Amino acid sequence: MDPMTMFCFIFCWLSTGSTWAQEPNSLRTQVERNNLSWPPPDLRIEIDKSDRQMKLFSNQTLLRTYPVALGFSPDGDKAVEGDGRTPLGVFRIVTRNPHSAYYRFMGLSYPTSEDAARGLKDGLITPAQARAIREAEQDGRQPPWNTNLGGAIGLHGRGSRGDWTLGCIAVEDAHMRELWEIGRLGLEVKIQE
Numbered sequence: 001m002d003p004m005t006m007f008c009f010i011f012c013w014l015s016t017g018s019t020w021a022q023e024p025n026s027l028r029t030q031v032e033r034n035n036l037s038w039p040p041p042d043l044r045i046e047i048d049k050s051d052r053q054m055k056l057f058s059n060q061t062l063l064r065t066y067p068v069a070l071g072f073s074p075d076g077d078k079a080v081e082g083d084g085r086t087p088l089g090v091f092r093i094v095t096r097n098p099h100s101a102y103y104r105f106m107g108l109s110y111p112t113s114e115d116a117a118r119g120l121k122d123g124l125i126t127p128a129q130a131r132a133i134r135e136a137e138q139d140g141r142q143p144p145w146n147t148n149l150g151g152a153i154g155l156h157g158r159g160s161r162g163d164w165t166l167g168c169i170a171v172e173d174a175h176m177r178e179l180w181e182i183g184r185l186g187l188e189v190k191i192q193e
Contacts, residue, residue, distance in 0.1 A: 027056075027178040030063050039181070044188040045155075047169055049074055049086060052160070054169065056179070066175045067160040071167040078110070078167055080124060081150035086167050086191060089114065093187045094142040095154070098180075103157025103173045106183045110153040111144075113137050124148040140186060155179060155189070 031040045040058035047054045047068060054066040073084035087110045095107035111119065116133035119125040125133075125147045136143035145151025153167050157176035164170070169191070171179065 027064055027182070031058070034058070034061050034063070036061070039184075043182060043184075044190070045179075047086075047189065047191045049088075049191065049193050054155075054171065056182075064178070066171050066179075069160045069165060069170040070163045071165050072163055074163050078115075078150060078153070081148055082166075083150070084166060086165070086169060087111075087115070087153060088191050088193065091153075091189045091191070092140060093155075093183055093185055093189065094136075094140065096180075096183070096185065100156055102168075102170070104176050104180050105154050105156040106179070107142060107145075107152065107154040108189055109137060109140075109143060110151065111147070111149040115149050119147070119149045155183070 028038060031038055034040075036058055040063065042059045044057050045054060046057065049070055052068050052070065054068045055062055056064045056066070070086040071078075071084040074086055076085055077089075078085040078087035087108075089110070089112055091108040091110055091112065093106045094109045095105075097105040097107070111133050113134045116125065116130040120127065120130040129144060129147050133143045133147075143151065150167060155169050155171065155176070156165075157173040158170055159173075160171050160175075
């Protein structure tokens with residue numbers, strides 16, 4: 001193989017996410033600096049809506065901070081489908097879609113039982129829908145996303161500049177690649193003001 005072909009091969013291989021040579025600021029490098037195993041244990045994500053940051057923790061160790069974009073009307077808690085708000089609360093990753101139109105998508109367990117109780121009280125959902133949401137939460141699976149409470153809220157790529165989503169949390173594609181690698185089903189995601 002001539003030198004130029006070899007260079008192109010190595011460059012292309014590295015740019016696809018190979019672990020042969022890690023970036024000095026990669027998540028894996030950060031994990032190693034903290035003497036943690038890979039994948040890091042006891043992960044959780046905390047999102048602070050007020051400063052547009054997502055923090056990735058392993059136990060009490062902060063591994064990474066990512067800038068985020070929120071829903072187009074981010075203030076307050078999500079109340080109904082189409083309000084453009086990013087919900088508040090503690091959620092779990094319940095779905096993963098590697099072929100999302102938004103690069104990659106990890107769906108959250110919104111709406112929760114608490115949202116269902118509010119929605120039922122306010123006449124937004126039926127008792128059957130509230131029950132289905134509660135049962136999904138108990139089983140650790142995706143709740144119904146087709147109610148008046150909204151749904152299909154998750155973490156995805158396509159950029160963190162400006163608040164532009166319908167309620168999701170968006171990060172840069174490179175950051176989503178890192179999160180995708182460790183973002184397993186059941187991972188806790190806390191969203192606060």
